[in-house]
Amino acid sequence: MMEQVKVKEGIEDATVEAVRELSTYKHGFVTDIESVKAPKGLTEDTVRYISAKKEEPEWMLELRLDAFRRWQKLDEPKWANVGYPPIDYQDQYYYAEPKAGAKYESLDDVPPEILQDFERLGIPLREAEVLLGVKGAEATPQQARQAGSQVAVDAVFDSVSVATTFKKELAKAGVIFMSISEAIREHPDLVRQYLGSVVPATDNYFATLNAAVFSDGTFVYVPKGVRCPMELSTYFRINEANTGQFERTLIVADEGAYVSYLEGCTAPMRDENQLHAAVVEIVALTDAEVKYSTVQNWYPGDADGKGGIYNFVTKRADCRGDRSKVSWTQVETGSAVTWKYPSCILRGDDSQGEFYSIAITNNRQQADTGTKMVHLGKRTKSRIVAKGISAGRSDQTYRGLVSINAKAEGARNFTQCDSLLIGDQCGAHTVPYVEDKSATAVLEHEATTSKLSEDQLFYAMQRGLDEEAAVALLVNGFCREVLQELPMEFAVEAQKLVAVSLEGSVG
């Protein structure tokens, strides 16, 4: 990191800039490891290459090829309120894995560079595994608790899932938590039953692309009546230059099951834009509950909008069973361009969907994000709380749909979207769609747009806070309702992230 600063010494402005960037995006380091990549570009051969690398069964390859052929016929969607130069899909790598190979007997076999990388990200991967013993160690829940860590982590590095911790304890509870490529091999029937059942390969341009080339991701299955003994977590990191990351996550909560799942994302700073087109599918059966929390901190590009991740993600939950519940909580601070609408299909009677979101855009970032709540079952309930903060020259749009089917008797929705503008060069937009076909449903939506209160700022600064700290404090207060929905581990990080993301936005 220091080297980068030294290189630019002598050019005063650039040095200042470099230092500022480093402090702004602390995950912007590149890990130096050799990797094996698929040939650049996207053809049927790329798809076959990925499938072969993953030793996938024939049906999976067919699924991928079908999706790829369909994708070739599609046009990239243009309706979102974002602008970016055309993406050259042939100028990307679609698969990269650390050269040492994707499979590790134990964490000891994992290249230390990767472990360091995760350490810098604050993931207690090694620590946990060492304490538990990787090979054949009989871990007990007590030990795990003594270790002070109760989060099981699956870490995805470029295209490959590197390590999954706490596997043994989870296995005791019957919980399956592993990379999706492993799951395709080890639990093909389960995966086949649910994969693509919530987000079919035909869903949209980026979901179709993902279905063709997804490289890895996480599979979670929580069996009937099991409350997952710990929070599950995945950390995604794009390391290679020019690599797209196309992860696929599938979470199935069987009848009466509960699981809380955390997802974090980072990428190194690079000048060129990198594509990230993920798909997340959640299935909640009768009485099941899934809580999905995301802190998305992909590299947002520099102050002039150079570089950064294109984050085009399809996330959807199917509340299939009666009384099932899915709750999405997201803190979106990264990416140059975001296009993301975590949604709930409320199919079961009395099922519930929630969406809590904080989106912060600064500099030249663009975000078009929101949710869809589709009420099909009787007495289904949904709640949407979205907080958007725009600063610098960024643009942000909340786009949401609340749809009440004629059969959704007694459905209920509450939506609140608040936007905060910091500076007069940014934009904040609200585009809610409300479709109501039920005479017994009750829907409420409110939205406000305002700027930081001068009085509150003055008050905080007069108490001795500098302007940036005062803004961070007020913004954290503005986001309070969403922050408190986050699991402990994320809440602290998210609050700091709010402050970091807004650095340089005032004054």
Add this chain to the structure above:
Amino acid sequence: MVGAPITYTAFEDRLFSGLPEGEIAEALRSRGLPGRRTEAWKWSDLRAALREERAASVAYAGSDPASPLEPEGALVLFCRNGEWDLPELPDGVRVSLDAPRPTVLPDADLASLATTARVLTIEVDGTFGTPILIRRLSDGSGTHADRVSLRVAPHGRATLYETHEITGAPFPNSLTEIVLGEGASLTRLVVQPPASEAVLVHTSLLDVCEDAELNQSALTLGGALVRHENRLVQHTDSRVRLDALYKLSGQRHCDTTTHVDYAGTGAETRQLVKGVALDRARGVFQGKFHVDRGAQKTDAQMSHHALLLSQGASVNAKPELEIYADDVECAHGNTAGALDPEAMFYLRQRGLSEEAARGLLIDAFAGEVLARVGDEGMRAQLERLFREASN
């Protein structure tokens, strides 16, 4: 958009071949009429509603019905199936009927289409105390267009009432253009009694200059497909009230679409739209406040509230904010639901029949919009029209 070339409907075929060559014809031919696949018309499929071939309307055949609005001593201008009938004019107002001036109006294909009709220009200088009533009478099953251009000179005052009185199944396409000069003020009321078989599009383009004031209300009772679209530009310190009320029964549809652009600073907008949908009726509200960079101190509020009173009725809403200035107060609210069962219980327990209780609550719901109409006489007439439409 890349896609297969459009296959015209029988209506489009005839309409497009009859259009004078020029930009409007080109634009319409390239896109076709707006419909389900057009974002701004996704809930009002005009293309589908106008599938069948229609000839140009012939002369208005019926006798004039009683006007739904009877403002005292008003100057009444009749437009029957697109043909104007002008009375003798009092002092203080100038009216002229001119040859068509085809103009391509951005984001408003139907308004562009209406510019192929003759233009009725109304000019008001100073204060014109007499209200102007434009009665648009339509019948038959053809199609016709009309275009009205009202100019209120700086610091002038005017009152404009407009009605759409439709029998049969025609497709009238109306355009009202209004320029409110600096410091001018206008009270405007648009009323449309039910017309189950008709398709109606009425686009209004309003330019509200500095310090000008617009007080607008609309009451619409729907048709096979009805769209009232208001596009406004608000300049510095202008004040606008942009209300609407709709009540729809049977299979009727009504779309209230508004788009406000803020070009100056300190403009104020108050918008309250309420609607009641019964039977299998479909209500649509699309509102947009677009606050340009630099339009600081804009204070804009948008509310839409809908009552769904029958299983089978539907309401679609899209209250949008697009904001590029930071020192603004913008808010919108949207609700949809049934009558409050507790309020019903309260009234029933006080001895009201179910029907009376329901009627009272519906009237109270609508009352909030109507109470904002300043003229008492007009308010009473609107209340009567609203109540007479079936609950």
